[in-house]
Amino acid sequence: MSEANGILGRVRQRLQLFGEGATAEAEADRRARLVAYLPITAFLVLAAIAAVTSDAFLGQSNLGNLLRQIVTNGLMSLGMLVVILSGGIDLSVGPMLALAGIVGAGLLNALPWPVAVLIGVAVALIAGGMNGALVAYFRMPPFVATLATMSAFRGLVYVYSETPVVPTNTSFRQLIVSSVGPVPSVALVMLACFLLVSFFLNRTTPGRNIYAIGGNAEAVRLAGIDVRAHQLLAYVISGGFAGLAGLILTSRLGIAQPSVGAGMELDAIAACVIGGASLAGGAGTVRGTLAGVLLLGLISNLLNLYNVQAYYQQIFKGALIVLAVLTRRRGD
């Protein structure tokens, strides 16, 4: 079947849903599919309301800001998704982000920016590798292992520098704040990462294996697949994206605070869950996670526009998670 045929088939299927003669099975599938589109639908509806009610929302600077702001959580959520799919969790993404950011910021002053960025990301990859090793080879529960490294990595950040590091070399920063037409270039980087991970998860062997491990690790082991290596890989990926997020955030803000990223692991987990990922592993999509990221970003942007206190944002976020999980359960 060619790709074009596949798309046509899917469109036809979707159109058929509104026709008659749908069996109960199709009915259940239809409901599941509708639920899968809820986050993105909610995003569009909210955006439409915002466009009508607020003059500032559609302003070039606000939309650009919105996109720039979601990049951090977007990249972290992407890494988090891979770990969650494998049946794990990564609580240490915040400190890994800070670690990469502060190391990278320091090096930006001494080295050409590509080298500094690479080293910053490499540090986060190594940190992710430590998480993976603890989970896969020392058989620690992911929650406990990454809780421990969350504390240890944060400590490491402060050991490296108690005070904020300011990169004086601005070549990387210029790249970060640049735009391609009206779209911030970092948003394009994020989009590329989402496409890449989507391809990785759906169309490569390690990707399918990670899904399967989250679904039933024992079955995967007995099928002759190296479960541990794949778990390790998932945490390395998470570290890598946290690191990349850290470097982009540092450059956007123009300063690397050792405290940066505190609490961000919760936003990343929230985006995955809102996007339909199961914390039990094995279920979740890149598309859904992107929708979760967009929705969370939009809500905080809107509440800022309307001058709502930050505390209410947190309440909102909590309610959203509950709502997402509830609607999904009914659609199942």
Added chain:
Amino acid sequence: MSAVPRLELHGVRKRYDATLALRDVDLTVGAGEVHALAGENGAGKSTLIKILAGAVRRDAGTIALDGAPVDLPNPLAARAAGIRVVYQEFSLVPSTSVTENMLLGRMPARAAGWWIDWSAAHRRAAEAIASLGFEVPDVRRRVGALPVSQRQMIEIAKAMLERPRILILDEPSAVLSTRDLERLFAAIRSLRQSGATIIYVSHRLDEVFTIADRITVLKDGARVDTVATGDVDQGRLVRMMVGRPLGEIYPSRPERAPADPILVVRGLGRHKAFSDVSLELAPGEIMGISGLVGSGRSEVLRAISGADRPDTGEMTLAGRLYRPRSPAEALRAGVAMLSEDRARDGLVPAMSVRDNLSLASFARMTRMLVLRRRIQLALVDEQVRALNVRTPSVAALVKRLSGGNQQKALVGRWLMRGARVLLLDEPTRGVDVGAKAEIYRIVARLAEGGMGILLVSSELPEILGMSDRILVMRGGRVVGRFTRREATEERLLGAAAGVTPEAA
């Protein structure tokens, strides 16, 4: 039945989405009666039980207990009405002791309930189990550390000690040894004597005939008939369940030409599991391994499959030394195992039929790191067609398939991988009679194609119907070897239980 029946169901109906799980079922069970529910998987037995347990609500129909209508909207209500169900899945808390599980909610206490009187608690729990005639385990041990058969007995003991008006046992024997089963039957009989009603659900017809007074047969959600046990034989019961005679279940197999063995096992042993196991398996041969639960049958298969490492002995595969350190190595050598627990060891329920079939063969479908959908579909289609896996599409989630089709999909996983030796551990557990026959045909066809097959099964007819040669294990050792012609149910059972001194 004199007077008012203990339980009376009338026109009970339940619909799940498109399928009518129960179609206006009537059922009458008297006090002091053991009533068996028989039927294939999907016949509606589980749904009926769940309705009585309050776990599922009926859509229509009435239920009366001792003449009084009851509603049973939730499990609590069912329990309050005196209905107690022992499911196949356990409801015990594995991390706590046998005592705590037995006395949950009514632990003996001192100092106004703040202080648990442990010695009294342990004594009381042990006495309670003993009072049923069951073997008493160390009640201080964690339930999770006990073998499955003991856990099942504790589960049943807990339910029986509540003195329910109606006790429902769902496939209680699946994990029980013969001795435990005898104890269970004795306990059931004494419970019946005291006027309790027992509803007994089992796939194993011999058990049904041993213990039940009457049998209700369900098929496709409807009641076929209710008969007194004395009025029917097994053959007729099977016909009622599936609408075809028993003899057609096992395929006829041609005589094999003698050949050099493909798998040779010499003196294989693993600490605390089995010792000194030797066998020679020829290509095209089906070798049955019989024995009671816990006799080490499955452990031998696990060792050959690379899942566990043996301590002693050696194996050769097609003349070459074979020493798998992992399932991956065994698969590479061409040895695959179908585990006894599909859900635990085989299926990835949230993934598609396609991905489940491909799981061991992704490497074959990958070119330059990318999974090629076309190659995958071709390979999957080939197996789905050859094995007749009935699925709405290969993209459907595997959890939506019936047990038999799930099992066929798992067989397909190993065939796609290219197995030369197939290890089957209870391949038809939880599979209905129709799908069973299909799986037997597939296995016979694979053997004809030159594959060597080791078949572990608790069902003697399956062993006798399929095997060319049969090993019997007891206590981790091979205690009997039979050819197909020599073997009878009595001889296999005798060897398994250590009753007759069959030559090893």
